[in-house]
Amino acid sequence: MFRFLFLFYSIVIIAGCAVKAQEDSAQNKVEELLAQMTLEEKIGQMNQYSSFYDVTGPAPGAGYQKDRYEHVKNGLVGSMLNVRGAEQVRKMQEVAVENSRLGIPLIFGFDVIHGFKTTMPVPIAEAASWDMDAVEQSARIAAVEASAAGLNWTFAPMVDICRDARWGRLMEGAGEDPFLGSAVAAARVKGFQGDNLAAPNTIAACTKHFAAYGFAEAGKDYNTADIGLSTLYNVVLPPFKATVDAGVQTFMNSFNELNGIPATGDVFLQRDILKGEWGFNGFIVSDWGSITEMLYHGFASDGKHASEIAANAGSDMDMESHLYLKHLKELVDEGKVDNEHIDDAVKRILTVKHNLGLFDDPYKYCDVTREKNVTMSKEHLDASLDIAKKSIVLLKNENNMLPLSKSGKKIAVIGQLADNKNSPLGNWRLAADDNTAVSVIEGLGEYGNEISHAQGVKFFEGQEAFIHELKINNEDESGIPEAVELAKSSDVVILVLGEHGYMTGEGRSRAHIDLPGKQQKLMEEVYAANSNVVLVLMNGRPLDLDWANGNIPAIVEAWHLGTQSGHAIAQVLYGDYNPSGKLPMTFPKNGGQIPIYYNYKNTGRPGPSGLVFWSHYIDETNMPLYPFGHGLSYTTYKYSDLQVNVDSLSGVVNVSVEVANTGDMDGDEVVQLYIRDKVASVTRPVRELKGFEKVTISAGSSKTIKFKLTKDQLGFYNNQGKFVTEPGQFDVMVGWSSKDGVVSNFTLGDNFQF
Ligand code: GLC
Numbered sequence: 001m002f003r004f005l006f007l008f009y010s011i012v013i014i015a016g017c018a019v020k021a022q023e024d025s026a027q028n029k030v031e032e033l034l035a036q037m038t039l040e041e042k043i044g045q046m047n048q049y050s051s052f053y054d055v056t057g058p059a060p061g062a063g064y065q066k067d068r069y070e071h072v073k074n075g076l077v078g079s080m081l082n083v084r085g086a087e088q089v090r091k092m093q094e095v096a097v098e099n100s101r102l103g104i105p106l107i108f109g110f111d112v113i114h115g116f117k118t119t120m121p122v123p124i125a126e127a128a129s130w131d132m133d134a135v136e137q138s139a140r141i142a143a144v145e146a147s148a149a150g151l152n153w154t155f156a157p158m159v160d161i162c163r164d165a166r167w168g169r170l171m172e173g174a175g176e177d178p179f180l181g182s183a184v185a186a187a188r189v190k191g192f193q194g195d196n197l198a199a200p201n202t203i204a205a206c207t208k209h210f211a212a213y214g215f216a217e218a219g220k221d222y223n224t225a226d227i228g229l230s231t232l233y234n235v236v237l238p239p240f241k242a243t244v245d246a247g248v249q250t251f252m253n254s255f256n257e258l259n260g261i262p263a264t265g266d267v268f269l270q271r272d273i274l275k276g277e278w279g280f281n282g283f284i285v286s287d288w289g290s291i292t293e294m295l296y297h298g299f300a301s302d303g304k305h306a307s308e309i310a311a312n313a314g315s316d317m318d319m320e321s322h323l324y325l326k327h328l329k330e331l332v333d334e335g336k337v338d339n340e341h342i343d344d345a346v347k348r349i350l351t352v353k354h355n356l357g358l359f360d361d362p363y364k365y366c367d368v369t370r371e372k373n374v375t376m377s378k379e380h381l382d383a384s385l386d387i388a389k390k391s392i393v394l395l396k397n398e399n400n401m402l403p404l405s406k407s408g409k410k411i412a413v414i415g416q417l418a419d420n421k422n423s424p425l426g427n428w429r430l431a432a433d434d435n436t437a438v439s440v441i442e443g444l445g446e447y448g449n450e451i452s453h454a455q456g457v458k459f460f461e462g463q464e465a466f467i468h469e470l471k472i473n474n475e476d477e478s479g480i481p482e483a484v485e486l487a488k489s490s491d492v493v494i495l496v497l498g499e500h501g502y503m504t505g506e507g508r509s510r511a512h513i514d515l516p517g518k519q520q521k522l523m524e525e526v527y528a529a530n531s532n533v534v535l536v537l538m539n540g541r542p543l544d545l546d547w548a549n550g551n552i553p554a555i556v557e558a559w560h561l562g563t564q565s566g567h568a569i570a571q572v573l574y575g576d577y578n579p580s581g582k583l584p585m586t587f588p589k590n591g592g593q594i595p596i597y598y599n600y601k602n603t604g605r606p607g608p609s610g611l612v613f614w615s616h617y618i619d620e621t622n623m624p625l626y627p628f629g630h631g632l633s634y635t636t637y638k639y640s641d642l643q644v645n646v647d648s649l650s651g652v653v654n655v656s657v658e659v660a661n662t663g664d665m666d667g668d669e670v671v672q673l674y675i676r677d678k679v680a681s682v683t684r685p686v687r688e689l690k691g692f693e694k695v696t697i698s699a700g701s702s703k704t705i706k707f708k709l710t711k712d713q714l715g716f717y718n719n720q721g722k723f724v725t726e727p728g729q730f731d732v733m734v735g736w737s738s739k740d741g742v743v744s745n746f747t748l749g750d751n752f753q754f
Contacts, residue, residue, distance in 0.1 A: 075100030089150025139191025166219025168508030175584030403575025427505030443566025459517025504540025635663030
């Protein structure tokens with residue numbers, strides 16, 4: 001035994017030394033290179049240009065396009081974004097490496113948000129899978145395809161918590177909850193970065209947008225975020241911290257101001273918390289032009305002042321403001337920006353390039369053969385289908401209308417989205433080829449039954465091929481009579497309604513969260529003609545579905561599921577996959593309830609009371625339409641035997657529950673654990689997700705699911721940003737949504753060893 005232990009610990013020590021030696025050698029190489037660099041060359045590393053400006057931001061001035069090439073050639077550019085394809089990247093890399101004095105390679109960034117060419121479900125949909133292995137695999141595949149196209153850096157994961165269905169960018173994140181959001185964020189970082197960042201099929205991840213972008217007032221994009229410290233520390237920051245713990249290489253700051261300070265110029269966020277308290281040693285890139293935007297915020301008087309603020313606040317790289325290149329040297333000469341800040345920023349940038357192996361081989365990502373072989377491979381398409389199915393949420397299934405029988409039926413498929421091959425790809429799919437999604441009609445076509453399609457209403461038109469050209473046409477209802485006639489003559493109606501993929505994402509906030517255009521009218525008239533309706537939703541945000549929920553017997557949330565959308569939807573509708581998704585975000589009953597979320601505070605007047613003097617509306621319920629964590633199955637589950645055991649000495653609360661599949665179909669169930677800290681020095685929510693497990697339970701069998709609660713789950717941040725743990729009484733619920741489950745409670749005495 002002794003010999004084994006000696007051998008084991010020797011291996012651990014040797015491995016640890018090897019990692020340390022590797023890090024030291026990287027640091028030495030970076031220090032050596034830094035020592036050779038002029039101030040101009042250092043500032044060049046902090047400068048990032050976009051190559052195809054029209055894709056993700058306003059066009060830079062023509063002057064810069066002309067100078068762009070010269071700057072790359074002279075070592076005055078550290079990174080490019082939006083360069084596409086192994087060949088293009090090689091060309092651009094050659095300009096930098098073969099011409100500049102020190103031949104420092106560029107790092108190539110791109111918005112690889114949900115897949116690359118093989119498009120995966122939009123991130124909010126993937127979060128609905130609650131399947132972290134699938135989420136990680138999705139990011140892994142995206143990295144394999146993106147790196148084959150020459151890229152080595154993605155501007156993802158976006159980890160912004162959001163409680164406001166009006167915000168267009170919630171589709172890029174993981175919804176309203178910090179615990180689920182943290183798990184998804186870490187899984188995505190691991191998927192992108194893999195186990196070896198220097199491998200040619202892994203890419204550096206970028207946690208964004210730091211911070212509180214999802215708390216834009218009124219859900220209006222780029223709007224002011226003004227939140228309390230308890231929300232900042234306990235809701236907004238945890239997913240960001242989870243990515244630092246997962247080893248993320250870069251961060252991106254955000255356009256918004258937080259409590260009066262634009263994030264790009266926020267020392268507290270970037271230096272005190274991220275680089276200080278959390279010890280983050282990667283680099284921070286600004287968001288597109290966000291350094292310049294401090295002028296519009298009224299936080300900087302001119303471009304030079306904005307550069308000074310941003311550099312001193314820890315924004316290491318300037319994306320498309322071009323201000324660092326213009327002003328930083330002068331600011332250093334004037335002593336307004338410390339040389340140390342420049343060296344720190346450049347060391348961070350060079351270290352990430354080193355970690356990617358770019359100094360060993362700047363062209364390692366530029367293999368056109370690999371690009372051809374791996375892109376849209378069968379393995380990738382199968383994985384896309386797998387996570388798409390797992391992301392679908394069954395919201396309602398009255399009288400078990402679903403699954404549909406596979407033959408002998410006349411099925412009317414109604415809706416403009418039903419035969420659309422572009423919208424299901426969602427927004428933020430810059431690398432995908434247009435119209436490459438499997439449509440609902442195509443997916444259904446793989447099965448029997450007689451399928452007929454009617455468009456019903458046209459609620460969008462225009463060049464769908466471009467995010468700026470989609471026109472939302474609200475008026476055309478000329479197709480309703482034909483759709484109604486088809487419904488009348490059919491056994492079943494599948495209504496495919498929702499939002500076009502480009503109605504979500506950046507700059508796509510909506511004041512109304514109803515079905516756009518005349519879709520509601522179409523739905524009501526079709527339902528009046530034939531009440532056997534399955535509503536399939538394709539949307540990128542919670543919608544107001546109150547009428548549908550009150551009338552339509554079966555409702556399926558199918559988001560924008562990517563390349564394999566139609567196959568995933570068909571396999572769920574026909575029962576070849578038993579739906580297992582759970583909502584990562586509350587669906588309001590009425591847009592007027594927004595912001596509405598499950599982990600709310602009790603307030604001093606929780607009610608209900610006979611009088612009006614309690615926290616409520618006089619014209620609407622407090623309850624959502626569908627709560628966070630909601631999602632049905634074709635089978636049924638029974639939760640029982642909730643056991644809670646407080647082990648004070650080891651500082652662990654052990655929780656277990658029995659979950660039985662009482663139906664006749666195997667299924668995957670997301671078992672969710674929530675707590676409530678009844679009394680604390682900072683008020684705690686009425687419910688907080690602190691554990692979940694997605695388990696497969698075959699029909700007629702049951703499983704015991706176990707959770708451990710330790711200080712990490714039982715504590716919270718106080719308003720000084722300190723993580724505290726306090727004894728006291730806790731409620732615990734283990735259930736199938738944030739609203740439903742089996743309950744118990746426990747008390748932590750003063751002797752509990754947190
Ligand atoms: C955008 C987005 C950001 C994206 C960046 C580069 O404006 O805010 O999420 O990564 O520009 O495209």
